[in-house]
Every structure is written in C-alpha cells, then in structure tokens.
Amino acid sequence: MRNNCGAFMTDMTSPARFERPSALAFLGYAGAIVIILWSFAGAGFSVDKVISSPPRFADFIDRAFPPNLEPKVLARLGWKMLETLQIAFAGAVIGVILSVPIALVAARGLIAGNWVNQIVRTTLGFIRAVPDIAWALVFVVAVGLGPFAGMLAIAIDTIGFCGRFYADDMEAADTGPAESLTATGARKLDVVACATIPAAMPAFISTSLFALEKAVRSSTILGLVGAGGIGIELKVGFDLFDYPTAMTVILMIAVVVITIEQFSGWARTKVIGEQR
Amino acid sequence: MIKTRATPSPVKTGAVISAPVLPVDIRVAGLCKSFADTPIFQDVSFGLPRGEAVAIVGANGTGKSTLLRCLMGLIPADSGSVDVLETDIVNARPAALRATRSQMGLVSQKHNLVPRLSVLSNVVQGLLGQRPGLRHWSQTFAPAASRDAAMAALDKVGLAHLASRRADRLSGGQSQRVAIARALIGHPKILIADEPTASLDPAAGEDVMELFFSLARREGVTVIFISHNIDHALQYGDRVLGLAGGKLGLDARADSLNAKQLRGLYD
Ligand SMILES: Nc1ncnc2c1ncn2[C@@H]1O[C@H](COP(=O)(O)OP(=O)(O)O)[C@@H](O)[C@H]1O
Ligand SMILES: [Mg+2]
Numbered sequence: 001m002r003n004n005c006g007a008f009m010t011d012m013t014s015p016a017r018f019e020r021p022s023a024l025a026f027l028g029y030a031g032a033i034v035i036i037l038w039s040f041a042g043a044g045f046s047v048d049k050v051i052s053s054p055p056r057f058a059d060f061i062d063r064a065f066p067p068n069l070e071p072k073v074l075a076r077l078g079w080k081m082l083e084t085l086q087i088a089f090a091g092a093v094i095g096v097i098l099s100v101p102i103a104l105v106a107a108r109g110l111i112a113g114n115w116v117n118q119i120v121r122t123t124l125g126f127i128r129a130v131p132d133i134a135w136a137l138v139f140v141v142a143v144g145l146g147p148f149a150g151m152l153a154i155a156i157d158t159i160g161f162c163g164r165f166y167a168d169d170m171e172a173a174d175t176g177p178a179e180s181l182t183a184t185g186a187r188k189l190d191v192v193a194c195a196t197i198p199a200a201m202p203a204f205i206s207t208s209l210f211a212l213e214k215a216v217r218s219s220t221i222l223g224l225v226g227a228g229g230i231g232i233e234l235k236v237g238f239d240l241f242d243y244p245t246a247m248t249v250i251l252m253i254a255v256v257v258i259t260i261e262q263f264s265g266w267a268r269t270k271v272i273g274e275q276r
Numbered sequence: 277m278i279k280t281r282a283t284p285s286p287v288k289t290g291a292v293i294s295a296p297v298l299p300v301d302i303r304v305a306g307l308c309k310s311f312a313d314t315p316i317f318q319d320v321s322f323g324l325p326r327g328e329a330v331a332i333v334g335a336n337g338t339g340k341s342t343l344l345r346c347l348m349g350l351i352p353a354d355s356g357s358v359d360v361l362e363t364d365i366v367n368a369r370p371a372a373l374r375a376t377r378s379q380m381g382l383v384s385q386k387h388n389l390v391p392r393l394s395v396l397s398n399v400v401q402g403l404l405g406q407r408p409g410l411r412h413w414s415q416t417f418a419p420a421a422s423r424d425a426a427m428a429a430l431d432k433v434g435l436a437h438l439a440s441r442r443a444d445r446l447s448g449g450q451s452q453r454v455a456i457a458r459a460l461i462g463h464p465k466i467l468i469a470d471e472p473t474a475s476l477d478p479a480a481g482e483d484v485m486e487l488f489f490s491l492a493r494r495e496g497v498t499v500i501f502i503s504h505n506i507d508h509a510l511q512y513g514d515r516v517l518g519l520a521g522g523k524l525g526l527d528a529r530a531d532s533l534n535a536k537q538l539r540g541l542y543d
Contacts, residue, residue, distance in 0.1 A: 176384065176386050176388035177388045177389065177390045177391075179350060179384075179388065180382055180384060180388035180455070180458075181390075181401060181404060182350060182377070183348050183350065183377055183380065183381075183382035183468075184377060184378060184380075184381070184382070184401070184402055184403075184404055184405040184458075184459075184462065185373075185374040185375065185376070185377035185378030185379075185380075185404070185405025185406070186374070186401070186404035186405050186408065187374065187404075187408045190404045190408055190409070190412070190413065191404075193413055194390060194393075194401050194404065194413050194414075195390050198390050198391065198392050198393055199390065199391065201392060
C-alpha cells in the first residue's frame with residue numbers, strides 16, 4: 001500500500017533500546033539474585049579473608065619457591081608419577097573394555113528392550129554421580145590401601161562415563177549399513193558387530209580419549225585417600241609443611257595433565273580427520 | 277493398531293499374471309501403513325510372479341521406501357498381509373523372517389556399505405543371513421568358500437581388483453557396484469533396489485542400472501526397484517506400480533505405458 005508521497009506506509013519508529021521485562025521475568029531475576037546472595041553466605045564468603053589472603057598466598061608462594069628439584073626427590077616423584085599413569089592407563093583400559101558390552105544394552109533400540117536400557121542407564125548415572133575419590137575410598141576398604149584400589153576406582157569411573165557415551169554414540173550412528181545387513185537376514189548381534197560398532201568407531205575413539213584424560217586427572221589425587229599414585233606426595237608435602245616438594249608435585253601434575261590433553265586432542269583430530 | 281490378516285483375496289489391481297505356472301514370489305494384500313497419525317498408504321495390493329521386474333514410481337514422500345521396508349519386515353505394517361516366498365512376513369517369527377530375508381537382496385540409494393571395512397569384508401557380510409556368526413564378520417575370519425564367493429561376486433561387478441580397498445575410499449559408482457555384489461553373493465531369489473542411481477551422476481547411473489539388470493536377468497530373480505527416472509522405469513521394468521496420494525494409483529505393464537502417463541503421477 002502506498003501513500004501520496006509514494007513511500008511504503010511502514011512504521012519507521014525504531015524499537016526501544018530496552019524492553020521492559022514482564023512481571024514474571026522480573027520475579028525470576030529477583031529470585032536469582034536472592035539465591036546467589038544466599039549461596040555466598042552459605043559458602044562463608046568473607047571480604048576480610050579475601051583482603052587478608054593475598055599476603056598469606058604470597059607467603060606460601062615465597063616458601064614454596066623454588067620448588068624442590070633435588071635429583072633424589074625428582075627421581076622419587078618421577079617413579080610415583082609413573083605409577084600414577086599406570087593406574088590411570090590400566091583403569092581406563094579395563095573400563096573401556098567393560099563399557100562396550102554395557103553400552104550395547106544401554107543403547108536404545110539396539111539389542112535390549114526399553115526397560116533394560118532404562119535400568120542400565122540409571123545405574124550408569126548413579127556410578128557417575130559418585131565422585132571418583134569416593135569410589136577410591138570404597139575400594140580402599142574393599143581391597144586395601146595401594147594402587148590396585150585406585151585402578152578399580154578409575155575403572156568404574158570410566159564405565160560410568162564410557163558406558164553412557166558409547167551408548168549415545170551408537171544411537172547416533174548411521175543406521176543405513178545396519179538396515180542393509182538386517183535386510184540380508186543377519187541376526188541382531190551380527191548387525192551390531194558388523195555395522196553399528198564400525199559406524200560408531202570414530203566416536204568411540206574420541207570418547208575413549210576423553211576417558212583417558214579424565215582418568216589421568218583423577219589418578220593424580222587418588223593418593224590423598226591412599227589409593228596409590230602421586231597424590232600421597234602432595235598430602236605428605238602439605239602435612240609436613242614441605243611446600244617446595246608439594247610445589248614440585250603440583251607442577252609435575254600440571255605438566256602431565258596438559259601433555260595428555262594435548263596428545264588426546266592431536267589423536268582425536270587424527271581419527272576424525274581420517275574418517276572423512 | 278489392528279493386525280488383521282486380510283483373507284487371501286485375489287489381487288485386485290491389474291494382476292496380469294501372464295504365465296500361471298510361475299510361482300508368485302511376493303503377494304501384498306490390503307497393506308496399510310501410517311507413522312504416528314500420519315497415514316502413508318492404504319490398501320496396497322499386488323502380486324509379483326517369479327522373474328518379473330517391477331518399477332515403483334511416485335513423488336518424494338509417497339511411501340515407496342516405506343513399502344519396501346514393509347515387504348522385508350524391517351518395519352511393521354498396520355494391517356494387511358505380505359507374503360514373500362511363501363512366508364507370512366507380518367506374522368513370521370524372527371527366525372523365519374531372517375530365513376526369508378536371506379533369500380532377498382537389498383541395494384539402497386546411499387549404498388550403505390560399512391565404512392572403514394574393506395570391500396571384500398563388506399561383500400562377505402552379505403552372507404551373514406545364511407551363515408550367521410563371527411566368521412562372516414570380516415574377510416579375515418571368513419571360510420575360504422565364502423571369500424571365493426565374495427571374489428566371484430566382485431568379479432561380476434568388475435571390481436575384483438579393489439577387494440582390499442576401504443569401502444569409504446570408493447567413488448559413488450564403485451561403492452554402488454560393491455553394494456550390488458553384497459546383495460548378490462547369497463544368490464537371492466528377490467532383489468530390491470531403492471533408488472539405486474539417485475546418488476550417482478547420469479553416466480554412472482546408466483552403468484549401474486545396466487549391470488544390475490544384466491545380473492538380475494542372468495540369475496532369473498524377481499526385481500523390485502524404485503526409480504525417479506521414468507525412462508529407467510519403462511526400459512527395465514516389465515511392470516510399473518505407481519504410488520500417489522496414499523494409494524496404488526497405477527499398476528500396468530511397462531509396454532502399455534508412455535513417459536507422459538508416468539509424468540502425470542508426479543503432479
Ligand atoms: N521411521 C519413520 N518415522 C516417521 N515418519 C517416517 C519414517 N520413515 C518415513 N517417514 C515418512 O513417511 C513418508 C514416506 O517416506 P518414504 O517411504 O521414505 O517416501 P519415498 O521413499 O516415497 O520418498 C515421508 O513423509 C517420511 O517423512
Ligand atoms: Mg525413498
């Protein structure tokens with residue numbers, strides 16, 4: 001429609017810069033602010049402590065630096081780090097292997113019925129909900145102090161993670177090859193082994209690399225509860241006020257974790273890149 | 277959802293079963309299918325004698341692929357009956373269903389090879405219906421007879437030299453030919469192809485159709501294929517079925533049809 005001037009009769013006023021929130025939105029914002037303040041109170045937030053902490057932190061840094069680089073200490077910590085990585089790797093491998101059959105029954109529409117899927121998924125959710133350090137405490141009680149308890153904790157933590165994500169990976173995999181094999185009269189198990197798992201393989205590898213990263217990160221603190229690895233050195237360092245050694249441990253952990261993350265990122269692009 | 281078994285009424289729509297001595301490989305009666313509340317097709321009935329080639333035509337989304345899936349029992353029909361090679365697909369127990377499927381071969385639009393596995397493994401897996409189990413998961417474990425059969429099937433499609441190539445490193449035409457080899461290795465009585473040339477360029481499409489039908493004729497199998505290519509439908513089909521508006525709107529011998537009549541189905 002045109003007016004006399006020949007221009008379109010559109011409303012040229014631009015919208016307001018700020019829209020007034022609805023009453024409900026306003027209540028939502030107010031509620032959120034209350035919850036945030038309440039949480040700070042619960043967390044013992046104290047301005048005094050924030051102000052007094054930099055000097056104390058500086059004091060810690062001052063006492064911790066330079067880190068303890070004595071060859072004897074470095075050798076001991078190095079061996080302990082190696083044990084940590086062994087715990088992480090062994091636990092992750094066991095977890096990854098056990099996760100495959102578990103994921104097969106957790107994946108919807110694959111080989112198990114809805115009820116089974118739901119039960120297995122809920123169980124995996126429970127396993128994930130329990131923190132790794134709590135699993136370590138449980139296994140220390142079950143099998144005694146030492147790296148074996150740590151390895152079991154890592155294994156079960158990996159199952160909680162990989163079991164769920166492998167199942168998701170298989171549900172998301174291309175169903176075309178599976179349908180074609182089903183059409184040849186193949187049994188379900190054969191179809192899963194020949195089509196579904198190969199189709200989900202790149203996603204499996206990516207998930208497994210994440211699990212390895214997670215296992216390495218977890219394994220460094222399991223020692224705090226006596227489940228093996230370098231964590232015990234951290235605890236002893238702080239307990240004896242041997243801050244330089246504790247600092248060495250922290251730096252070693254940082255280097256190892258960052259290295260593993262770099263490696264896993266590199267391996268992931270290799271795998272995904274290779275797939276295309 | 278009602279599962280009525282329609283009485284084996286004589287097939288209504290133009291059942292021109294030319295030679296009555298030939299066994300009827302596929303008999304569909306009163307087949308209805310809907311997804312949730314969306315009806316896809318109703319009351320589809322036809323019968324196919326051994327050795328006949330049938331083209332199914334129809335616009336996108338009219339349910340051609342769905343019809344094929346119902347024929348193989350890959351998805352359940354709402355009502356009606358499907359009998360394939362004397363097996364009642366709708367009510368068959370899993371083992372009987374698998375036994376019937378193992379006498380059918382499927383070639384689909386996306387080829388559906390298993391990526392990351394070798395061409396030979398993909399073809400060997402075509403035997404899984406007849407020889408279930410670990411040994412046919414991969415060419416590595418396969419018995420010598422199965423590997424030989426796979427090589428022979430690959431030779432028929434002219435790709436024996438690519439047996440060790442990874443399936444996702446093939447051209448479109450090559451991978452569709454591997455899919456044909458996989459469908460043929462078990463010497464099926466019925467071959468089903470869902471838009472086998474849709475993802476290929478015209479030249480590769482012609483080659484694949486030519487190859488597919490020369491092999492199908494040599495083996496004397498019943499063929500059902502979906503095609504949007506009207507010339508293919510008329511050239512390779514003995515008979516043409518047309519789906520439109522949820523009904524089987526056309527069932528006629530290919531030599532009684534012309535391209536214009538078929539084009540009408542797409543309006
Ligand atoms: N598994 C499914 N669930 C729900 N709707 C589906 C499913 N498969 C196909 N459809 C729908 O059914 C209709 C027919 O699909 P399809 O048989 O693939 O058509 P065609 O092969 O003739 O192009 C389409 O509208 C499609 O979206
Ligand atoms: Mg289709």
